[in-house]
Amino acid sequence: MEIILKEDIIGLGYKNDIVTVKDGYGRNYLIPQGKGVIASKSARKVLAENLKQQADKLAAQKAAAEKRAEALKDVVVEIAAKVSTGGQLYGSVNAAIVAEELAKKGVEIDRKIITMREIRKVGEYEATVHFHKEVEIKVPVQVVAENVPEEEEVAAEEKATEAKAPVKEKATKTAETETPASEDAPEEEKAVETPVAEAETPATEEEAPAAE
Template identity: 40%
Template structure:
């Protein structure tokens, strides 16, 4: 079944793409949730008209993401934490902690954008990838130090 994506879907493609999906996935998930429409001739004509609008909006979002990536790349977050013994933290540093710290710099992110594989549990310097857009990923420098 061919569908036209109305929004970006990581496994399938970007908004406006015409993709082939399983019938059940298209009819039971994508179309009812408004993520796609069936690729009929009429819908494809409408797509061409909307594609220009979508491309302009995406270009603006991409530029905003690149500017934010530069801003994040220039930051080095210091997170003081209690230490139990030999550099091990009492607790951990999670993506939520990083998002809260970034909020102090007026940078609003969702914790899902912070690509932290597992919470940080030891003192040290870390580079944490932050996905701002499908095409833009920034690297956030994090320093976990001992709380005094």
Template identity: 45%
Template sequence: MKLILREDVEKLGDSGDIVEVRAGYGRNYLIPQGKAMMATDGALKQLDRIKEQAERRAELTIEAAQEMAERLETTSVTIPVSVGEDERIHGSVTNQDVAEALEQRDVTIDKRKISLDQDIKTLGEYTATVNLIGEIKPQIKVWVVKE
């Protein structure tokens, strides 16, 4: 019996795979559980269309991420902080502060995607890395200055 898997099934295959299984296993377990559907001509055509649409969407997101990376590479942010003795910052600069500074420049990035290379506890120039998609990880300059 030929089936198209709707979700990943351990020791059988991944979602979208066409698999050959025994009739009882397919009819009594996989199909009633919603884990697979019959591999008819119509279902195979539908699967091809879904895969093509997914590939197009993935290409669009990668292109958008590359454009965003180019924009971020040329961006630097300045974060004013209050300082105490010896030019030490009260507290530290976090990825949240960098995200807010980017938002003031009309660039919206989730703070969880921003990683600082080191703890920022003094004034100066630092580098932050933004994890967009896969290997696309632009770096931005972060200037920490006195208020």
């Protein structure tokens, strides 16, 4: 179904946009929440008249959005966070945190107009700020490790792992070397016992004539 949006919904559209959505989403969420109306013939006519009257106002809104975007042109958001030995963050960096960092730089941004993927590892990323349906800007986000000494611990752990590997291999080889020795033992015992049995047999035969 087609809906005329009554407000901006990031990822779907902006106020006065006509968008196509699933019936359930439109009837069960957008319309009951007052976020949109069915794009009927009469609603479209009213929208066209309103847009004509609001043309000057919309132009002013776009100009204001462009000015705000210009303020972020050279801004880089840097966030220091604690990380584990694997470089993973304890927690994550999201739109709310980026908005807080921008506020510290004197740029007040509603987190709802920021879109980005949730960050869980140190590195360089981007957040997109949507000021207007025709005005948006990408802001670089750099996440660095706050606990730098952790890198030394990582190196120490890697060395410890490498040091343990040869010991395990040596132990395995020692076990393999000892195995044939235990297998040979029964044959040696057998070889010693066999001649003794053969030596005793003739002694019995020699005693037979003495009985006569």
